[in-house]
Amino acid sequence: MVHLELLYKPVATDRKGSHGRLVVVSNRVPVPTSSAEPLAGGLAIALQAALKTRGGVWFGWSGKVSQDPDPALQVRTFGSISYAVSDLSRRDIDEYYHGFANRALWPICHYRLDLANLSARDASGYFRVNEQFARRLAKMLRPDDIVWVHDYHFIPIASCLRRLGCANRMGFFLHIPWPGPDIAAALPEYDRILRSLAAYDVLGFQTPVDAENFRDCLVHAKAGHIVDGGCCEAYGRRFQVDAFPISIDAEAFAQEARVAERNIVVKRMRASLEGREMIIGVDRLDYSKGVKQRIAAFSAFLERSPQAARGRVTLLQITPKSRSEVPEYAKIQREVAEQVGHVNGKLGDVDWTPVRYINKVMSQSALAGLYRVARVGLVTPLRDGMNLVAKEYVAAQSPENPGVLILSQFAGAAQELEQALIVNPYDVEATADAIARAFAMPLKERKERWSAMMETLRCNSVEAWTNRFLQVLSGDADLQELEPSLPAARSVVRSGAVAESEPWRAASPIWPSLGPSLGH
Ligand SMILES: O=P(O)(O)OC[C@H]1O[C@H](O[C@H]2O[C@H](CO)[C@@H](O)[C@H](O)[C@H]2O)[C@H](O)[C@@H](O)[C@@H]1O
Numbered sequence: 324m325v326h327l328e329l330l331y332k333p334v335a336t337d338r339k340g341s342h343g344r345l346v347v348v349s350n351r352v353p354v355p356t357s358s359a360e361p362l363a364g365g366l367a368i369a370l371q372a373a374l375k376t377r378g379g380v381w382f383g384w385s386g387k388v389s390q391d392p393d394p395a396l397q398v399r400t401f402g403s404i405s406y407a408v409s410d411l412s413r414r415d416i417d418e419y420y421h422g423f424a425n426r427a428l429w430p431i432c433h434y435r436l437d438l439a440n441l442s443a444r445d446a447s448g449y450f451r452v453n454e455q456f457a458r459r460l461a462k463m464l465r466p467d468d469i470v471w472v473h474d475y476h477f478i479p480i481a482s483c484l485r486r487l488g489c490a491n492r493m494g495f496f497l498h499i500p501w502p503g504p505d506i507a508a509a510l511p512e513y514d515r516i517l518r519s520l521a522a523y524d525v526l527g528f529q530t531p532v533d534a535e536n537f538r539d540c541l542v543h544a545k546a547g548h549i550v551d552g553g554c555c556e557a558y559g560r561r562f563q564v565d566a567f568p569i570s571i572d573a574e575a576f577a578q579e580a581r582v583a584e585r586n587i588v589v590k591r592m593r594a595s596l597e598g599r600e601m602i603i604g605v606d607r608l609d610y611s612k613g614v615k616q617r618i619a620a621f622s623a624f625l626e627r628s629p630q631a632a633r634g635r636v637t638l639l640q641i642t643p644k645s646r647s648e649v650p651e652y653a654k655i656q657r658e659v660a661e662q663v664g665h666v667n668g669k670l671g672d673v674d675w676t677p678v679r680y681i682n683k684v685m686s687q688s689a690l691a692g693l694y695r696v697a698r699v700g701l702v703t704p705l706r707d708g709m710n711l712v713a714k715e716y717v718a719a720q721s722p723e724n725p726g727v728l729i730l731s732q733f734a735g736a737a738q739e740l741e742q743a744l745i746v747n748p749y750d751v752e753a754t755a756d757a758i759a760r761a762f763a764m765p766l767k768e769r770k771e772r773w774s775a776m777m778e779t780l781r782c783n784s785v786e787a788w789t790n791r792f793l794q795v796l797s798g799d800a801d802l803q804e805l806e807p808s809l810p811a812a813r814s815v816v817r818s819g820a821v822a823e824s825e826p827w828r829a830a831s832p833i834w835p836s837l838g839p840s841l842g843h
């Protein structure tokens with residue numbers, strides 16, 4: 324059902340505790356084609372649930388190119404939720420999305436100054452597109468709406484809306500990391516970015532370290548100061564800054580994994596393994612995900628394993644292509660393909676391919692079943708905001724015989740999932756050790772580690788994440804009242820430290836026999 328856009332004049336209010344509509348702003352908008360269509364992905368489902376409860380609008384880019392330099396807003400309404408999207412011109416996509424967002428903000432926020440491409444044209448396109456979106460959104464906003472902006476594509480939209488007279492409560496959640504001042508200062512238009520962020524009422528980051536880094540940036544740039552707790556003052560505004568670690572619906576994912584035994588992809592995978600063990604990696608093909616280092620670690624693990632045992636393990640690497648028009652992504656695509664060919668050529672045999680490398684997008688149902696089949700989940704990003712794959716892998720495991728999660732210390736998820744085997748992904752040898760350790764791990768230890776991680780996921784569900792952010796943004800509660808209730812990881816989340824207490828860190832590598840004991 325398509326409705327015409329209703330126009331509302333923005334009226335200034337700054338009311339705390341208001342319960343107007345929720346307006347979610349994100350670059351990608353999962354517009355359903357019918358009200359019966361199920362959404363894919365926990366985040367989309369959680370945001371849709373929040374929108375349904377309050378009534379609201381999901382606003383952003385359609386994902387499509389337009390020939391028109393000023394494309395119209397298209398609004399589709401299903402029940403209490405309207406999806407409002409507009410196309411972008413080729414030039415806007417190049418400058419705003421491929422350019423500034425994915426060649427400047429993304430690499431710098433992922434600590435990759437070496438990959439950053441600073442272009443004044445891209446910067447001006449980024450701010451121009453934000454201005455265009457803000458003008459469209461301002462026309463739709465009601466005075467008591469609360470606005471929740473997601474991610475680095477739309478940092479300036481709140482300041483644009485403020486200039487247009489919108490005094491609504493506005494919150495921003497950054498899904499990617501935020502580095503400390505030494506690195507963040509390399510961002511093009513750094514002062515303008517910080518100033519834009521100060522236009523929000525609540526700034527949410529994935530981890531306490533990211534939130535702390537942001538506060539440091541304000542202080543270091545002499546732009547503002549910390550008032551108390553998570554409150555900051557900068558550029559003449561007072562706003563809340565804190566960590567809101569995103570999560571998944573672990574129970575729903577576990578249920579998906581239980582029934583996915585029947586999924587045809589899972590059945591085919593199981594059959595083709597012919598009794599071999601499987602390690603799984605699932606990542607967009609992005610240089611931040613550490614896929615090259617991971618394949619090198621798997622290869623090192625195989626090379627060190629006894630000759631007869633090598634052919635008993637397969638790495639299934641599911642890696643959909645991403646942002647292929649960005650040169651740095653095209654490069655990593657070539658490099659990984661070449662590396663996989665090299666490893667398979669060197670170590671493979673007539674009846675065994677060590678790395679099964681797939682560029683297809685898999686359904687959540689297939690992924691859930693494949694995670695459950697995999698004895699090891701290998702999640703080794705060089706830097707990642709959260710990494711939901713790590714959480715999904717844990718949720719998908721069988722309680723009677725759980726697999727082992729190997730997790731990079733540089734994924735946001737490592738601050739909660741401290742019972743994973745935490746590795747430095749740059750250290751290929753250490754990651755190979757961790758693979759060996761995972762295969763040698765006794766069932767009792769696997770169960771203990773898994774139970775603790777699963778409990779953490781149950782406590783900090785994606786629904787709890789949404790509610791906590793919205794309660795703070797609505798002004799209904801203070802942050803202190805709403806700390807995430809994570810049993811094992813609570814102190815870790817607050818302190819921002821990666822756990823240092825795993826006994827395996829001190830232990831010498833345990834090599835698996837790769838004999839019958841491998842049976843999962
Ligand atoms: O929209 P794309 O350019 O195709 O990229 C896909 C998404 O990638 C990023 O995901 C991040 O969000 C996850 C959930 O919070 C988090 O776990 C992960 O660490 C991040 O990398 C990006 O932030 C999204 O905006 C993109 O849509």
Ligand SMILES: O=c1ccn([C@@H]2O[C@H](COP(=O)(O)OP(=O)(O)O)[C@@H](O)[C@H]2O)c(=O)[nH]1
Nearest residue numbers: 605607643683684685686687690710711712
């Ligand atoms: O073929 C695929 C690969 C990934 N995903 C999903 O994409 C998300 C990836 O999120 P993550 O936080 O790990 O990384 P991002 O890609 O957002 O940086 C997870 O929910 C995966 O289940 C998927 O549905 N199909």
